[in-house]
Amino acid sequence: MCDEQKLEHLAVKLFEINAVKFGEFTTKSGIKTPVYFDLRVIVSYPEVMQLISNLIHDFALKDTKCDHLCGVPYTALPIATLLSVQANIPMLMRRKEAKAYGTKKMIEGHYKAGQKCLIIEDVVTSGSSVLETVKDLRKEGLVAEEAVIILDREQGGRQNLATNDVAIKSLFTMSNLINILVEHNKISAQMALKVKNYLNDTKAPAVENIQDRTLLPYEKRAELATNSIAKELFNIMATKKTNLCLSVDLTTTTSILDLLEKVGEHVCLVKTHIDIIEDFSADFITRLKSLAKRFNFLILEDRKYADIGNTVSLQYLKGLYKVAEWADCVTVHSLPGEGILKALNNSTNGVSQGVFLLAEMSSEGNLITPDYTEETVKMALKYPNLMCGFVCQNKSTFKEPGLIQLTPGVQLESTKDGLGQVYNTPEKVMLEKGADVVVVGRGIVAAKSPESQALVYKDVLWKNYLKRVSGKMEL
Numbered sequence: 421m422c423d424e425q426k427l428e429h430l431a432v433k434l435f436e437i438n439a440v441k442f443g444e445f446t447t448k449s450g451i452k453t454p455v456y457f458d459l460r461v462i463v464s465y466p467e468v469m470q471l472i473s474n475l476i477h478d479f480a481l482k483d484t485k486c487d488h489l490c491g492v493p494y495t496a497l498p499i500a501t502l503l504s505v506q507a508n509i510p511m512l513m514r515r516k517e518a519k520a521y522g523t524k525k526m527i528e529g530h531y532k533a534g535q536k537c538l539i540i541e542d543v544v545t546s547g548s549s550v551l552e553t554v555k556d557l558r559k560e561g562l563v564a565e566e567a568v569i570i571l572d573r574e575q576g577g578r579q580n581l582a583t584n585d586v587a588i589k590s591l592f593t594m595s596n597l598i599n600i601l602v603e604h605n606k607i608s609a610q611m612a613l614k615v616k617n618y619l620n621d622t623k624a625p626a627v628e629n630i631q632d633r634t635l636l637p638y639e640k641r642a643e644l645a646t647n648s649i650a651k652e653l654f655n656i657m658a659t660k661k662t663n664l665c666l667s668v669d670l671t672t673t674t675s676i677l678d679l680l681e682k683v684g685e686h687v688c689l690v691k692t693h694i695d696i697i698e699d700f701s702a703d704f705i706t707r708l709k710s711l712a713k714r715f716n717f718l719i720l721e722d723r724k725y726a727d728i729g730n731t732v733s734l735q736y737l738k739g740l741y742k743v744a745e746w747a748d749c750v751t752v753h754s755l756p757g758e759g760i761l762k763a764l765n766n767s768t769n770g771v772s773q774g775v776f777l778l779a780e781m782s783s784e785g786n787l788i789t790p791d792y793t794e795e796t797v798k799m800a801l802k803y804p805n806l807m808c809g810f811v812c813q814n815k816s817t818f819k820e821p822g823l824i825q826l827t828p829g830v831q832l833e834s835t836k837d838g839l840g841q842v843y844n845t846p847e848k849v850m851l852e853k854g855a856d857v858v859v860v861g862r863g864i865v866a867a868k869s870p871e872s873q874a875l876v877y878k879d880v881l882w883k884n885y886l887k888r889v890s891g892k893m894e895l
């Protein structure tokens with residue numbers, strides 16, 4: 421039998437075993453329907469299971485490269501199992517509920533972040549069941565962008581999934597299943613018309629958009645980072661349980677070093693403006709690096725380079741400060757064009773270094789436009805080994821989970837500073853604006869007790885990070 425005949429045979433079989441029924445039904449999404457697909461019955465018909473598995477194998481797996489298969493629980497599980505054995509592709513199992521004890525993990529099986537998982541599902545109406553599985557797979561850092569479905573009810577699921585970057589292939593659409601059943605005299609032309617009218621009139625509701633890097637925990641994002649400094653920073657955050665970056669905007673070396681002695685344990689990143697220091701010396705750098713090692717934080721020089729590539733390369737490598745010798749990462753404007761990134765990419769001398777590109781600024785009236793931000797992100801994505809992430813203010817600025825959103829302009833109250841700086845609260849930047857690492861300067865540096873204030877910021881930021889990754893946000 422050719423594939424088309426096999427499909428027709430399957431359609432008829434599904435009708436005969438009552439897996440496709442006609443009458444008055446209500447779907448999981450609450451929609452009334454004259455046709456209902458109940459694939460749970462196929463476990464009683466091994467030859468039908470085999471037929472489905474063969475068809476999916478030939479139709480979808482031939483030109484799909486994936487590391488794992490995952491059936492949407494429960495109906496698609498036996499099909500996914502058969503396919504896994506037939507195609508020799510390891511399977512993953514998604515739990516419906518997390519275990520009450522132990523790891524609480526939702527995905528069972530052996531996998532690594534970054535691996536590709538193909539989803540198998542029986543029927544798609546709104547796409548919400550596939551999406552629940554996609555969400556849990558993506559939380560583990562797995563790439564879940566394709567699903568194979570037995571029947572697409574053509575009620576909006578395909579579109580809902582596409583908006584979440586999931587493409588589906590289906591053995592049948594409802595229309596072609598109905599046509600086959602009419603041709604084989606299984607249903608009347610009148611019933612077929614009723615179903616077609618119903619399909620035209622009834623669309624499933626839109627589903628939530630889960631394309632959200634901020635739902636992934638930092639340790640998973642570390643595995644997805646392509647720049648080694650970003651990877652290290654994600655891991656430091658996960659281990660130290662802090663995403664606080666202290667901006668040490670002080671002008672003497674002793675004030676900076678004294679402050680870091682007190683707050684080093686609470687921060688993941690220390691941000692410097694090296695050119696505001698009045699008594700800069702090589703010894704300061706030695707002591708700064710030693711604190712970074714002792715307290716396990718990284719150093720970001722917020723130089724905001726903005727010249728032609730050749731000049732930036734010299735500014736980075738040479739001069740009084742020799743930034744390349746001590747800063748783990750630097751900030752860079754995209755304004756001069758790609759040459760600035762090419763220059764920095766060639767200036768690292770094999771040492772791990774990273775760049776945060778300014779895609780947005782916190783200051784009132786800044787001249788950055790949405791187009792500039794979009795082009796900045798496009799430019800950055802060409803340099804995956806160099807890019808740590810973006811200095812930006814919004815979750816929608818970029819979606820890559822391996823990159824870091826560094827957000828300045830944060831204080832405990834939403835205020836302004838009189839010179840254009842605009843502050844948002846820790847809750848707002850973490851839960852609404854998508855910050856990963858949060859920069860606080862004067863909120864800590866100018867406090868009566870910077871040490872206790874750093875702890876306050878660290879705790880409120882971490883509490884909100886946990887809230888967003890656990891999915892329990894009350895927005």
Ligand SMILES: O=c1ccn([C@@H]2O[C@H](COP(=O)(O)O)[C@@H](O)[C@H]2O)c(=O)[nH]1
Nearest residue numbers: 667780781782783828829841860861862
């Ligand atoms: O858009 C930007 C980019 C960088 N910064 C820098 O962050 C700190 C913020 O200090 P506060 O005292 O917390 O205002 C400062 O070093 C800026 O140069 C920014 O504020 N906005």
